[in-house]
Amino acid sequence: MKSKIDLKQIVSKIQLMKSTAEELSRLGQNFPALARNNVRILVSLKMMEINICDLMDLYQEK
Amino acid sequence: MNTDPPFWNPILESLPIEKVRQLQLKKFKSIFRWAYEHSKFHRKIYDDAGINPGDIHAFDDIRRVPTLEKSMMRDIQRKAPFPYGHALCVPLEDVAIFRQTSGTTGQPVYQPDTWQDWEWWMECWSYILWAQGYRPRDRVFIPFGYNIFVAFWAGHYAAEKIGCEVIPGGALDTKARILKIEELQATAMMGTPTYILGMAETARNKMGIDPSELTINKITCAGECGASIPSTKKRLEDAWKAKVFDHAGATEIGAWSFECQEQPGGMHVNEAFFLVEIADVETGQIITEPGRRGKMIITALDRQAQPCVRFDSKDVIEWADESCPCGRTSRLIKGGVIGRADDITKVKGVLLAPSAIEEVVRGIDGLGDEYEVIVDKVGDTDRIKLKVEVLPEAQDQCRLVEDELADQLRLKTNLRYDIEICGCETLPRYEAKAKRFKDLRKKD
Numbered sequence: 001m002k003s004k005i006d007l008k009q010i011v012s013k014i015q016l017m018k019s020t021a022e023e024l025s026r027l028g029q030n031f032p033a034l035a036r037n038n039v040r041i042l043v044s045l046k047m048m049e050i051n052i053c054d055l056m057d058l059y060q061e062k
Numbered sequence: 063m064n065t066d067p068p069f070w071n072p073i074l075e076s077l078p079i080e081k082v083r084q085l086q087l088k089k090f091k092s093i094f095r096w097a098y099e100h101s102k103f104h105r106k107i108y109d110d111a112g113i114n115p116g117d118i119h120a121f122d123d124i125r126r127v128p129t130l131e132k133s134m135m136r137d138i139q140r141k142a143p144f145p146y147g148h149a150l151c152v153p154l155e156d157v158a159i160f161r162q163t164s165g166t167t168g169q170p171v172y173q174p175d176t177w178q179d180w181e182w183w184m185e186c187w188s189y190i191l192w193a194q195g196y197r198p199r200d201r202v203f204i205p206f207g208y209n210i211f212v213a214f215w216a217g218h219y220a221a222e223k224i225g226c227e228v229i230p231g232g233a234l235d236t237k238a239r240i241l242k243i244e245e246l247q248a249t250a251m252m253g254t255p256t257y258i259l260g261m262a263e264t265a266r267n268k269m270g271i272d273p274s275e276l277t278i279n280k281i282t283c284a285g286e287c288g289a290s291i292p293s294t295k296k297r298l299e300d301a302w303k304a305k306v307f308d309h310a311g312a313t314e315i316g317a318w319s320f321e322c323q324e325q326p327g328g329m330h331v332n333e334a335f336f337l338v339e340i341a342d343v344e345t346g347q348i349i350t351e352p353g354r355r356g357k358m359i360i361t362a363l364d365r366q367a368q369p370c371v372r373f374d375s376k377d378v379i380e381w382a383d384e385s386c387p388c389g390r391t392s393r394l395i396k397g398g399v400i401g402r403a404d405d406i407t408k409v410k411g412v413l414l415a416p417s418a419i420e421e422v423v424r425g426i427d428g429l430g431d432e433y434e435v436i437v438d439k440v441g442d443t444d445r446i447k448l449k450v451e452v453l454p455e456a457q458d459q460c461r462l463v464e465d466e467l468a469d470q471l472r473l474k475t476n477l478r479y480d481i482e483i484c485g486c487e488t489l490p491r492y493e494a495k496a497k498r499f500k501d502l503r504k505k506d
Contacts, residue, residue: 005073046178050185051071052073054085054088055073055077058081058085059073059077
């Protein structure tokens with residue numbers, strides 16, 4: 001099962017989503033419906049970072 | 063064939079332990095720096111101790127960081143930034159949720175969380191529920207009073223997150239909750255061991271419903287040690303014909319440990335999210351080997367609004383010497399949380415853990431689930447009064463039950479008790495954390 005996990009690609013996609021969400025934060029400064037929903041997206045992305053991106057270095061060394 | 067992935071996080075939960083240690087060290091440095099740089103409260107403590115984030119290079123350096131206690135939080139709260147005081151590490155407007163501790167050991171401590179912290183709570187619980195076999199097909203009934211205490215709030219949202227259908231059983235009374243479980247054919251629930259046992263009693267004795275014939279197949283317990291005490295776990299499992307799993311967490315810490323489906327006689331520490339150390343109760347020296355009990359010093363490695371850095375939880379635990387057959391690489395604590403350092407006390411010169419009394423009482427067939435322990439003094443001598451209820455079906459064997467209880471207590475705790483047999487359902491019933499152990503000597 002582990003061999004099926006392409007961690008590098010997953011991390012790359014998460015980083016792409018994060019940069020998109022951060023850009024939306026900048027665009028949504030006067031747009032509460034965008035800004036506040038985007039806070040939730042960023043928080044979910046943070047959980048993906050904790051779960052996945054933070055392990056990138058350790059996983060590669062395995 | 064069951065094709066569910068066994069782990070919530072297949073990478074992290076199978077990470078070799080030396081890699082977990084690397085991750086913990088990296089994260090500890092980060093949260094320690096965060097607390098130092100964002101909280102006057104933390105900075106002063108660390109400056110006074112002569113340590114700063116640049117001093118943490120290896121695991122041994124972590125042990126130089128002073129521990130924090132709940133009483134220190136009480137001293138700084140109810141002041142600006144109101145009501146959290148200077149332990150708060152984020153702007154007040156970033157605080158999304160207020161909780162407070164139950165106040166069992168004194169004035170409640172307030173706990174602020176940001177949205178990120180709250181999502182992190184849910185994430186911790188997602189690990190727990192997945193490990194205990196919760197899946198999207200489950201219908202989860204949550205019978206607790208949704209309020210200022212964190213209790214099962216995060217369990218609720220984690221169950222939603224992993225895809226379960228959640229039934230919030232908040233403002234219903236016990237009978238209505240049982241009827242709702244029956245009506246909706248709920249498959250899982252969460253509660254304190256005391257309340258889950260009480261629900262079974264209510265179903266049987268007041269509603270004529272056999273809880274083992276309902277559809278609950280798994281129960282997650284928290285708030286008390288009960289689900290890790292073998293005789294209490296057996297009573298719970300027999301009553302509901304369900305697997306019962308323990309979990310430990312705390313408002314100011316997070317959801318840090320859980321029993322998995324293997325029920326290995328202990329709980330996994332979620333070591334990627336928490337750094338757990340065990341300190342000798344007398345000397346404070348860190349215990350690394352299995353089999354020696356001490357109090358838990360814990361760091362929540364990702365919690366930001368009010369960080370939990372080397373918090374002296376006073377929970378008494380010990381490392382297990384075996385790994386778990388489930389394949390998770392995180393360490394187990396043997397027998398779950400054994401008790402609180404505050405409650406484990408010397409009586410007649412013998413160290414007594416209230417959980418040992420519970421194990422005996424609930425291991426005797428003729429006794430009810432409830433009991434009460436009162437320790438006081440007669441002259442200069444300690445006395446332990448134990449109140450128990452004999453079940454109606456065992457009333458004609460009252461003497462035999464009492465003798466067996468006295469024998470087992472002497473065998474398991476090396477102490478003699480003044481046993482009082484009470485009428486059925488006369489001892490207090492509890493909906494949340496039970497207070498069955500009273501040490502009146504502490505008032506002296």
